[in-house]
Structures are given as C-alpha cells and as structure tokens.
Amino acid sequence: MVLTSSLVIITALIIIDLIPIYRDQQWKAFFVYCFFLTIFLILAVLMEYNVKIPSPAEPIRSIVSFIFGFEQS
Amino acid sequence: MKETQTTAENNVNKSVIMLKALKDNVKQFKDIFQNDDTFMIRYFVNSYQSQIRFCLLYLEGMIDAEKIYNSIIKPLIQTNLSENKTTNIDTIMNQVIISHKVEKTQDSDALISAIIRGDSVLLMENCYDALIIASKGWKSRSTTEPEGEKVIRGPREGFVEPLMENLSMIRRRLATPDLKFKIMHIGVRTKTKLGICYIDGIANKQILGELLERLNKVKIDGILLSGSLAELIQDAPYSPFETIGSTEKPDVAAANLLEGRILVIVDGTPHVLVLPYLLEQFFQSDDDYALNFYFSSFSRMLRVLSFILTVTAPAIYVALLTYHQEMIPTPLLMSILAARQGIPFPTIVETLGLILAFEVLRETGIRMPVSLATALSILGALVLGTAAVEARIVSATVIIVVALTGLTGLMTQKLKSPVVVIRIFLTILAGLMGIYGVLYGIILVLTHLCTIRSFGVPYLMSYTSLRPEDLLDTAMRTPIWFLKKRPRFISSSNKIRQANRRGN
Amino acid sequence: MYKEIISQKQAIVLMITFIIGSNTILVMGGKSKQDIWIAVIFAIAAACVLVAVYARIAKLFPEKHLFEILDILFGKVFGRIIVLFFAWYLFHIGAAIVKNISEFIRIISLDSTPVCIISLMTGIVIAYAVRSGLEVMGRLISIIFPIWITGTLVLTILSIGQYDINRLKPVLYEGLEPVISDAFRLFALPFAETVVFLCFAGSFQRKSSPYKIYYYSLLVGGFYLAIVVARTVMMIGADNLSMFMYPLYVTARLIRVGNFLEKIELISAVLIISCTFTKATVYLFSFTKGVAYLFNIRDYHRIAAPSVFLASIYSIPLYESAIEMIKWAQDIFPYYSIPFQIILPVAVWITAEIKLRKNKNTTAENPQNQAM
Incomplete structure (x- = not known):
C-alpha cells in the first residue's frame, strides 16, 4: 500500500517537477531532488516490508533525560 | 519551428510589383487570385478622355455595389477630365472620387489585403500607384439581446460580429477622447482584426504592455474565436479557471473599462475579452447595479x-x-x-x-x-x-x-x-x-x-487582502456611493471614482 | 529572483493560526488540572520576553532570513552547521505535526484506512502549498482564517449552555508549582515555536513592524488558547481532560441546540485540522528554505515537493502511536527545543548587538554594516 501510493507520487513528481528542473539545467536542485526522492523510495520499500525504521524520538528522549537529569520511564 | 513559419508566411504573401502598364498590373492580381471566381475586374474609361483607362478590382460579395457605383465608377466616367498630362492619380484621388477613405499606395501587401477585406483597388493606365477605396459592405446580424447574459432591468443591446460596429457601441457609451482603440492584426493566414480598447489614464500601463507583448508572441495561422485567443494569451494555461473573461454586452464592457480593465475585441466574435479578470467577476451580474x-x-x-x-x-x-x-x-x-x-x-x-x-x-x-x-x-x-x-x-x-x-x-x-x-x-x-x-x-x-x-x-485579490473595503463590491453589493475607489492594482493612478457622497 | 512579500496583516493571521495550530495536543490535562488556563497566561507572559528577542532579530536584519543571519554572524562553515541542525529540527517537528494530523483523522473517524494514505494525502496538500510559495500561503491563510474564526465563534457561542463555572474551581488548590510546570510546557509548545517565523521574517513587508506582528499574534493567539482551554475545562471538567485523547473534539460533540443542531463535531474536526495544517506548512516551508540555503539553491520552490513528501512518509515510523507522540510532545519536546527556541536566538541576538555596536564604533561605512 505504501509502496504503491509512493510510486504514484514519485511518478507524478518526476513528470511535474523533475523534468522541468532537468530541462532548466538546475543541477544542484536536480541532485537534491533526486536524493530526497531516493530516500523517500527507500523508506517506502522498507515500510512495505515491515522493516522497523529507527525513530529519533527515543534517542532524543535519552539525551534530554541525560542532560536534564530527570527520570522518565 | 521558425522555418516552417516563415515558409508559411511566404506562401501567403505572393507579392505584386506595380508596373507602368495597366495590363501588366492587372495580370499580376489575376495570378494571385487565380481560381477565385468572385474576383472581379472591371475596366472602364472616362467618357471625355477615352485614353484614360481605369481598372477596378474587388471581390464580389464583400463590397457594397451601391458604393462602388456612386462613389467610384460614376464620377470617374462622368467627370470631365482635362486632356493635359496633369491628370494623374492624385487628381483622381483628390478631385474625382467621392469616398470617405482613399489611400494611395504601391505596397503589395496593403493592396491584396484591401481587396480581401472588401475594399476595392483602382488601377490607372500609366501609373505606378494604385488607390484603395473603401467599399466594404456586407450583411451582419442585427443586434439582439445576448442569451448568456440576460437582465431584468438594463440595456438589451448585445455585441455583434463585425469589429467596427462593436467599437462604435462602446464609443457611444464613453464619450471621452481618453477612450483609445488600438487595431492589430493577428494570425498569419486569417489576419484577424483585433481591437484593444482601454481608457487612457485609468487603465494600468503595465498590464497593457504585458498584453501587447503576449499578443505579439502569438504566432498562429488563424484566430477565429475570441475564446481561442484568450486561451493563447491567458495566465495559468493549465488551470480550469479562466483568467480572461468575456462579455456580450456593451454596457458591461464600458463598466469594465471604467474600472480600468482592458478589452480585446476580436473581429467575428460577439464575445469581447475582458482582462484582468478576477474570480469575483463570475459572481457579478449586470443586474446587480440596476436593482436594489x-x-x-x-x-x-x-x-x-x-x-x-x-x-x-x-x-x-x-x-x-x-x-x-x-x-x-x-x-x-x-x-x-x-x-x-x-x-x-x-x-x-x-x-x-x-x-x-x-x-x-x-x-x-x-x-x-x-x-x-x-x-x-x-x-x-x-x-x-x-x-x-x-x-x-x-x-x-x-x-x-x-x-x-x-x-x-x-x-x-x-x-x-x-x-x-x-x-x-x-x-x-x-x-x-x-x-x-x-x-x-x-x-x-x-x-x-x-x-x-x-x-x-492575484485572482482572489479582494478576498485575500484582508481589507474590508475590498469586499464592498465582491462579497456583497453595497450602495453605489460606497464604491469610491476603483479596484486596486487594476487601475493605475486614477483611483477615485466619485467625489461626493450622493447626488441629491 | 523575484522577492516574495507578505503583508503585515497576512503575517499576523499566519502567526495566530500557527500558534493555535497544535491545540489538539495542547488542550490536554497536565499536572495543573483545572488551573491550566492560568498556566496558559503564565506561558504568554514568559513568551512576551522571548518574543522580544525574536522581533529584535527580525528588526536588526530586515529582509534577511535566519539562515543568512547565521551566515553573517557565525561565518560560512559554523553557520552552516547550525543551519543543518536547525533544518533537522524543522523537519522533525514538521513530520511530527503531519503525524499528528494523520493520527487525529485516523482515530476520530477513518480507523480502517491505512495511515500511510492519510499521511501521503496530507503531504500532497502541504507540498502544493509550500511549492506555491510564501505569498500563496499568505493569501491562502487570509481566506481560511475568516472562515475559521467564524466557525470557532459559532461553536463557542453554541456551547455556552454547557459551561459550568464550578468546574474551574478550586483555583490554585495545589499551589503554583504544577501551574509553573505546565506553563513551561505551554511556553515551549505553541508560543516559543514562533522562532520558525524568523526563517522567513525577511519576507515581511518592509514597512511592517516585527514587534507588532509578534506581539499582536502572541496576545490574540494566546488569549484565544486560554479561552479554549477554560472552555474545555468548563464543559467536561479537569478529570475528564486527561481521559480523552482529543478533548477539544469531544467538547464539540456535547454541543446541542434544540433538537435539530447536534453532532457537529465534524465541523470542529475540520476547523482543527485546517489550523494544524497551517502549522505543518509553516514548518515544512522553513525546512525547505533551510535545505535550499544549505545547498545554495536559489529557487526553493523547486525542491519543495520532495522535502515535504519525505517528511510526510517519515512521519509514519516517527512514533508508534498517537499516545506516545502526545506524551513525547509534553515531556520531551520542551527540553528538546531549548537549544533552538532559546539558546540559538539569544546567541544570535547578543552576537548581532555586539557586532553592530563594534561596527558603529569603528567605521561608519563597514561593508558588513551595509549588508545588514
């Protein structure tokens, strides 16, 4: 489900956005765009196959608890 | 892309080189209009000086026979032209022909397009110049109440197809020399006449410049409808919303002119283009201002x-x-x-x-x-x-x-x-x-x-500016004496619409 | 490049909506129970001080956004490192708000729809708004805001019959301590978040005053929140406040006028979402601008869509559940934001003041000074 809808979005984005960027030869924007789309695709594939993706919430919680020294379960 | 366009243009513009002999000139025109059976060539001579030969060229069906007969052929045949060599085309133009619009030219494009548009071209023996004499005349629909914009209380007049009649309908409503008409031709083949109409001093010069620029960029073989022209020059081309409006009513057109908008009138379409056109105008009707x-x-x-x-x-x-x-x-x-x-x-x-x-x-x-x-x-x-x-x-x-x-x-x-x-x-x-x-x-x-x-x-300007005064004539229709200013951005400098609170 | 400008009114409206935006999380029972409205007022008072710093930064560097300011003050390399961290913060919180929206929708009605569909749909809407740019966002908010304010007023008026002032009593029964603790949370959550607006403060209309924008929206938005919180407590009581997942939504369900007007919580949900949507848009817009700045892309519109979609898909694994997210937002977020909401702006402000003073003292025509 994730993968299908992501692929639809990626196709749409390539047609609407990426091709004009390529045509205008905005290489920096082009590479950033491709980079983000690749991460987007990778995330979608991982989610489709139920791979657990690390969330920043837990590390941040432990850092904050460490710095401010309060005890949270 | 560019090459095909120029060749297309070349095909259209077969040119005429004006020579001295009448026969040669006529032959060139004949070549251009070959296979066109409505093309008429009328030779005649002056009744007093039979060596002065004329030839009149026109397209049948485009001309008013009465005009040709009364203002061209009749005076040319009946006037007593003097024998001496001074009888040249200038004399004919200034002294003989009785017509409101005569033009002397050698330019082949002008001559050909004049014939196509229903004017007649007069050629004369031993003369390099030709005269274009206005003789247009065709039947047009009489003005009727437009079906799409019916009103309860208000004028019933609607635009018709010929450009000039539409211009006159607008002019009759705005008796000011500031009302300007700019005539342009568009379309490589159709050479459709456009009238750009605005009020100097109220209309925004930037918008006018932008419009002219966009019109000049249009390279197309033909424009037959104002709608297709609008599609070529409007913003947001892929949007379902139209950013150029149209109206069939001269009074609406005049009201838009007074707000600082610009009209584009396309010859052959009774729908006059109004720009800039904002969303709120779709909800306005002519009747709103006539009723309580x-x-x-x-x-x-x-x-x-x-x-x-x-x-x-x-x-x-x-x-x-x-x-x-x-x-x-x-x-x-x-x-x-x-x-x-x-x-x-x-x-x-x-x-x-x-x-x-x-x-x-x-x-x-x-x-x-x-x-x-x-x-x-x-x-x-x-x-x-x-x-x-x-x-x-x-x-x-x-x-x-x-x-x-x-x-x-x-x-x-x-x-x-x-x-x-x-x-x-x-x-x-x-x-x-x-x-x-x-x-x-x-x-x-x-x-x-x-x-x-x-x-x-901006298309939603009045709704998104967060200024209450912009809503006076958009979300509702407040009394006319509330509407002191013209819409922002659309009109340039002259913003005040009325001074006094009320007339009484 | 064409410079985007939003008017003062639009900026104020945008900021008010932004402040009100996370009211779904916000109207939760904290330690202060029925005194939570006092906590909101304390938070506003505290925010007034901090916002002065934000407005001062915006005033000192007209027509510059935060990333450029960091570059000027801390140099190319160090400035960029800070921008990188800040962009991460924007991305993270933006994704969290997308998560908030999609969880809200999923829990209150579409419980059988996969959450990824809702997240990605939200992503589409936000991406289109961000891609269209700040001016469009300003116009969009000024058309949504009047509708929104009318809807909220109608809901408030309709619910008057349900108010029970006794539920606000006893005032300050447990002393000030829980109130202060909640005030700190509320200070960080909606009010100090306005630091994000520094990312595009350069686009405020030249003649507008950042002080006016910040204080006007802070006071209007803040007192509106105080009223909403008090209203919710008066309608369902402090004990129920922590029982329900979305108390604000629940209060709308209680509204009943006569026999014909009931079950209007859907309207309330729509109002809540359009607000939260604005907040997510502002965050992800700033993130896009940050990324564009990091990679030296002049035209940020071009990379708007993938940035927003990245955030919207990343929002799915960000938190396990809505409860976890709300807990995180209440317990961790205030501390997590301290570097970005307090330390960074204050550092920027102090450095800027020192540098400006130095420039004034040494040479009048310092290029740095002119650049500012």
Whole structure:
C-alpha cells in the first residue's frame, strides 16, 4: 500500500517537477531532488516490508533525560 | 519551428510589383487570385478622355455595389477630365472620387489585403500607384439581446460580429477622447482584426504592455474565436479557471473599462475579452447595479453559495454516507438507508454515475435541435429519474443531491469548466478519505486559486487582502456611493471614482 | 529572483493560526488540572520576553532570513552547521505535526484506512502549498482564517449552555508549582515555536513592524488558547481532560441546540485540522528554505515537493502511536527545543548587538554594516 501510493507520487513528481528542473539545467536542485526522492523510495520499500525504521524520538528522549537529569520511564 | 513559419508566411504573401502598364498590373492580381471566381475586374474609361483607362478590382460579395457605383465608377466616367498630362492619380484621388477613405499606395501587401477585406483597388493606365477605396459592405446580424447574459432591468443591446460596429457601441457609451482603440492584426493566414480598447489614464500601463507583448508572441495561422485567443494569451494555461473573461454586452464592457480593465475585441466574435479578470467577476451580474442593493447583495451571496454547493454537495453526500454516518441525524439516516436498500452499487459509484448522466443530459440539451426538447425531458426525467429509482439502480436521495448540484450549477454558467472538474475531483477524494478528503480537496483548490494571477493581479485579490473595503463590491453589493475607489492594482493612478457622497 | 512579500496583516493571521495550530495536543490535562488556563497566561507572559528577542532579530536584519543571519554572524562553515541542525529540527517537528494530523483523522473517524494514505494525502496538500510559495500561503491563510474564526465563534457561542463555572474551581488548590510546570510546557509548545517565523521574517513587508506582528499574534493567539482551554475545562471538567485523547473534539460533540443542531463535531474536526495544517506548512516551508540555503539553491520552490513528501512518509515510523507522540510532545519536546527556541536566538541576538555596536564604533561605512 505504501509502496504503491509512493510510486504514484514519485511518478507524478518526476513528470511535474523533475523534468522541468532537468530541462532548466538546475543541477544542484536536480541532485537534491533526486536524493530526497531516493530516500523517500527507500523508506517506502522498507515500510512495505515491515522493516522497523529507527525513530529519533527515543534517542532524543535519552539525551534530554541525560542532560536534564530527570527520570522518565 | 521558425522555418516552417516563415515558409508559411511566404506562401501567403505572393507579392505584386506595380508596373507602368495597366495590363501588366492587372495580370499580376489575376495570378494571385487565380481560381477565385468572385474576383472581379472591371475596366472602364472616362467618357471625355477615352485614353484614360481605369481598372477596378474587388471581390464580389464583400463590397457594397451601391458604393462602388456612386462613389467610384460614376464620377470617374462622368467627370470631365482635362486632356493635359496633369491628370494623374492624385487628381483622381483628390478631385474625382467621392469616398470617405482613399489611400494611395504601391505596397503589395496593403493592396491584396484591401481587396480581401472588401475594399476595392483602382488601377490607372500609366501609373505606378494604385488607390484603395473603401467599399466594404456586407450583411451582419442585427443586434439582439445576448442569451448568456440576460437582465431584468438594463440595456438589451448585445455585441455583434463585425469589429467596427462593436467599437462604435462602446464609443457611444464613453464619450471621452481618453477612450483609445488600438487595431492589430493577428494570425498569419486569417489576419484577424483585433481591437484593444482601454481608457487612457485609468487603465494600468503595465498590464497593457504585458498584453501587447503576449499578443505579439502569438504566432498562429488563424484566430477565429475570441475564446481561442484568450486561451493563447491567458495566465495559468493549465488551470480550469479562466483568467480572461468575456462579455456580450456593451454596457458591461464600458463598466469594465471604467474600472480600468482592458478589452480585446476580436473581429467575428460577439464575445469581447475582458482582462484582468478576477474570480469575483463570475459572481457579478449586470443586474446587480440596476436593482436594489439589498436584493442584489442577497442574490450575489446566493450565487457564491450555489457555486460552493454545486461543487461540494455530491462530495459531502458521499463522505457522510460512506464514512460519517453517525453525523447524519438518525431519522434522516433511516430514510436514506431505506431508500438505499437493495441498491447494488457503492455510494461513490452511484453518485459519480448520476453526475455523469446529468452532464450528458445537459450537453444534449445544448447540442440538439429545439424541437426535440420534449423528448429529452421525457427521457431524462422519466427514464433516468423515476424508472432508475423504481428499478432500484440508484437511490432517490442521490437523485435529489445531483438535481440540487445541477440546479445550483446553472446559476454560475460561466464557471462551468472548473465546476465540472472540481466536483468530480472532490467526489473522488470524498470516496477516498471522507470529509477530510473534501477538506483537503478544498484546500488544494484554494491553493490553486491563490497561485493564479490574471495579468499580474492575484485572482482572489479582494478576498485575500484582508481589507474590508475590498469586499464592498465582491462579497456583497453595497450602495453605489460606497464604491469610491476603483479596484486596486487594476487601475493605475486614477483611483477615485466619485467625489461626493450622493447626488441629491 | 523575484522577492516574495507578505503583508503585515497576512503575517499576523499566519502567526495566530500557527500558534493555535497544535491545540489538539495542547488542550490536554497536565499536572495543573483545572488551573491550566492560568498556566496558559503564565506561558504568554514568559513568551512576551522571548518574543522580544525574536522581533529584535527580525528588526536588526530586515529582509534577511535566519539562515543568512547565521551566515553573517557565525561565518560560512559554523553557520552552516547550525543551519543543518536547525533544518533537522524543522523537519522533525514538521513530520511530527503531519503525524499528528494523520493520527487525529485516523482515530476520530477513518480507523480502517491505512495511515500511510492519510499521511501521503496530507503531504500532497502541504507540498502544493509550500511549492506555491510564501505569498500563496499568505493569501491562502487570509481566506481560511475568516472562515475559521467564524466557525470557532459559532461553536463557542453554541456551547455556552454547557459551561459550568464550578468546574474551574478550586483555583490554585495545589499551589503554583504544577501551574509553573505546565506553563513551561505551554511556553515551549505553541508560543516559543514562533522562532520558525524568523526563517522567513525577511519576507515581511518592509514597512511592517516585527514587534507588532509578534506581539499582536502572541496576545490574540494566546488569549484565544486560554479561552479554549477554560472552555474545555468548563464543559467536561479537569478529570475528564486527561481521559480523552482529543478533548477539544469531544467538547464539540456535547454541543446541542434544540433538537435539530447536534453532532457537529465534524465541523470542529475540520476547523482543527485546517489550523494544524497551517502549522505543518509553516514548518515544512522553513525546512525547505533551510535545505535550499544549505545547498545554495536559489529557487526553493523547486525542491519543495520532495522535502515535504519525505517528511510526510517519515512521519509514519516517527512514533508508534498517537499516545506516545502526545506524551513525547509534553515531556520531551520542551527540553528538546531549548537549544533552538532559546539558546540559538539569544546567541544570535547578543552576537548581532555586539557586532553592530563594534561596527558603529569603528567605521561608519563597514561593508558588513551595509549588508545588514
């Protein structure tokens, strides 16, 4: 489900956005765009196959608890 | 791309090189208009000096025979031209020909296009120059009340096809020398005449410059309708919303000119283009200013409301019935569910199908001959309506919703292309995500509307500026003495519309 | 490049909506129970001080956004490192708000729809708004805001019959301590978040005053929140406040006028979402601008869509559940934001003041000074 809808979005984005960027030869924007789309695709594939993706919430919680020294379960 | 265009132009412009002998000149014109049987060549001589030979060239059907007879042939034959060599084309032009518009030229383009446009060309023996004499004359439709913009109280006059008549209708209403008409030709083959019309000092010069620039960029073989020209020069070309408006009424056109807008009149189309055109203008009507302002404000709000309703009603119905049944009051829900009993399709399919059926009926109604109207209403109402409900193919509630949608849609006829698109878009989103889909769809449409500009003026300007004074003539119609200023951005410098509070 | 400008009114409206935007999380029972409205007022008072710093930064560097300011003050390399961290913060919180929206929708009605569909749909809407740019966002908000304010007023008026002032009593029964603790949370959550607006403060209309924008929206938005919180407590009581997941939504369900007007919580949900949507848009817009700045892309519109979609898909694994997210937002977020909401702006402000003073003292025509 994730993968299908992501692929639809990626196709749409390539047609609407990426091709004009390529045509205008905005290489920096082009590479950033491709980079983000690749991460987007990778995330979608991982989610489709139920791979657990690390969330920043837990590390941040432990850092904050460490710095401010309060005890949270 | 460029090459094909130039060759196309070359094909069209076979040129004439004016020579001394009359016979040679006529032969060249004959070559250009070969195989055209309406092309007429009329030789004649002066009755006093038979060596002065003339030849008149024109296209039959484009000219007024009376004019040619009275102002060209008759004086040329009957005037006693002196024998001496001074009788040249200038004398003829200044002393003999009785016409309001005569032009001496050697330019082949001008000569050919004059013949095509219904003027006649006079050639003379031993002369390099030719005369273009105005002799246009054709039958045009008499002015009638435009079907699309009917009013209860207001002028019944509507634009007609010929450009000049339309210009005169506007000029009659605005007796000021500041009213400017700029004539242009567009289209490589059709050479369609355009009239750009604005009031100097009120119209925004930047918008005018932008318009001229865009018109100059248009390279096309022909423009036959003002609508297709609008599509070529308007902003947001992929949007269903039109950013150039059109009107068929000279009084509306004049009112727009007074607000600082610019008109583009295309020869051959009674629909005059108005720009910049903003969304609020779709909800304004000529009648609003003639009728009492309470009533006008009410009917204007009604129009806005009906636009919202026609776009969202089926979507909300689908959303409520598919995802949020608990939101419908229980007795109502019971009757809806009772009506839906035994219906094989899901709500979304049912609604979309019926919307489609309604659009088919509407389109048929426009295209078919009037004499078949009864058949259509029987088919539509009886077969599609009653029979479909009784056969349990669609539920009665859907018919009510779609009928409401159709009815409210008729109120804002000019917006029909966005309405059709958005309605289906929202209904599909509603089937996908319920009321939140509708909300998302509405936000998407609003974002889209916010991105559109019409010749640099934001399409939703009056609604988004957060200035109460911008809403005076948009969301409602306040009394005329409230409207002291012209709309911002559209008019350039001269902003004050009226000084005194009231006339009395 | 064409410079985007939003008017003062539009900026104020945008900021008010932004402040009100996370009211779904916000109207939760904290330690202060029925005194939570006092906590909101304390938070506003505290925010007034901090916002002065934000407005001062915006005033000192007209027509510059935060990333450029960091570059000027801390140099190319160090400035960029800070921008990188800040962009991460924007991305993270933006994704969290998308998560908030999609969880809200999923929990209150579309419980059988996969959450990824809702997240990605939200992503589409936000991406279109961000891609269209700040001016469009300003126009969009100024058309949504009047509708929104009318809807909220109507809901508030309709619910008057349900108010029970006794539920606000006893005032300050447990002393000030829980109130202060909640005030700190509320200070960080909606009010100090306005630091994000520094990312595009350069686009405020030249003649507008950042002080006016910040204080006007802070006071209007803040007191509106105080009223909403008090209203909710008066309607369902402090004990129920922590029982329900979305108290604000629940209060709308209680509204009943006569026999014909009931079950209007859907309207309330729509109002809540359109607000939260604005907040997510502002965050992800700033994130896009940050990324564009990091990679030296002049035209941020071009990379708007993938940035927003990345955030919207990343929002799915960000938190396990809505409860976890709300807990995180209440307990961790205030501390997590301290570097970005307090330390960074104060550092920027102090450095800027020192540098400006130095420039004034040494040479009048310092290029740095002119650049500012």
